[in-house]
Amino acid sequence: MLYISASFHSMLTTHSQPHQVLSCSSISSVSLPVKKTRKRKMVSESLGHLFLISFPAQGHVNPLLRLGKILASKGFLVTFSTTETIGEQMRKASGIIDKLTPFGDGFIRFEFFEDGWEQDEPRRQDLDQYLLQLELVGKQVIPHMIKKNAEQGRPVSCLINNPFIPWVTDVATSLGLPSAMLWVQSCACFASYYHYYHGTVPFPDEEHPEIDVQLPCMPLLKHDEVPSFLHPTTPYPFLRRAILGQYKNLDKPLCILMETFDELEPDLIKHMSEIFPIKAVGPLFRNPK
Structure with missing residues (x-):
């Protein structure tokens, strides 16, 4: 897990404004008075901000969220985003809140967006059509979300997505931001x-x-x-x-974060790393404390 933080942090700091990673262990996560809430905001604004965007399906959301928690625990501000439909399910199942929440040495927050279709829209059953709709909406909504975060004192340092939504890389490129893709196989x-x-x-x-x-x-x-x-x-x-x-779009991301580890596939990881910048970040099945 420490390898994730060290390697990924070093790459990000070359693509974003200098920032100081501060310890937030002294900040309570419950019933914060106004003074501590302000302190939380000031600390979060000094951290590198990673914006994670997931395809709206459980098998995609869970690994990316685990990665987000690991990165937050190591001193990043992490925003996790997917569609509002999944957001509603996460609020009911996990009791998440859309506000800034301390996590380890960093923070995590959630920000969801509408995909533009009603829940009973029959075209949802056609993955090809839904992927086109998600790209159409996402390319409009995500830049607005990134701009809004910057205006609120949380400029984004890097975008991270998972498979099925390669257009996130195009969004990052258009905004002049680095991006990474989490491959979960x-x-x-x-x-x-x-x-x-x-x-x-x-x-x-x-x-x-x-x-x-x-x-x-x-x-x-x-x-x-x-x-x-x-x-x-x-x-x-x-x-x-x-x-x-x-x-x-795999020639565009800063790196590919892969759910594996060097000891498992040493020769193959080395070979594929000559084609793409690969960072082994597995195993992700454990949530950080």
């Missing part, structure tokens, strides 16, 4: 999608559904060992399109 899966997307090696297809796949720095993969979404018989081709969509 292994480096082996990441490499498989990368080589499939770029066509560097043959994969099973409709004509040859049972060919084996040899990827650099990996043992031979039998046809039924490649990620299931890449197989021609997958019943979920829309998920393959959604995942591969992230690879269009």
Whole structure:
């Protein structure tokens, strides 16, 4: 966990204004009087501000939120954002509040946005259509949220997103901000999608559904060992399109934060790091105290 803070902090400070990471352990998290509330605000404004944006699904929200808590505990101000629909569920399930909350040596806060569709909108059932709608709304809403935070004394240092919403990188670029992407699968899966997307090696297809796949720095993969979404018989081709969509923008992020660790996939991480700046940040299954 300390590796996350040291490496990521050093990268951020080269892309943002100098800031001092202060200890907030003396600030109580409950029933703060006005004087301490002001102190909390002053301390939070001195921290590097990371703005995390998640695709609105539980399997995406949970890992990114765990990463956010780890980064907050190490002395960052973290804003976690996703759609208001997920925000309502999080308030009911976890009792979160939308106000600044001390967490370890930093702070965490939540800021949600509407996706522009009613809950009973039938197009929600079509992932391709929903991804287009989310991009259309997100590209308008997120810059406004970033600007508002700056006006309130919380300028954002970096945007972090997870797969399915690669347009966040475009937003960051347009705002002159660095960005990072959290990949929540292994480096082996990441490499498989990368080589499939770029066509560097043959994969099973409709004509040859049972060919084996040899990827650099990996043992031979039998046809039924490649990620299931890449197989021609997958019943979920829309998920393959959604995942591969992230690879269009992977030359833009400051780094790719990967849910793995160096001892698990040393050779493969080293190889893929020659193509992309990869930072292994796993395992993320434990929440920081």
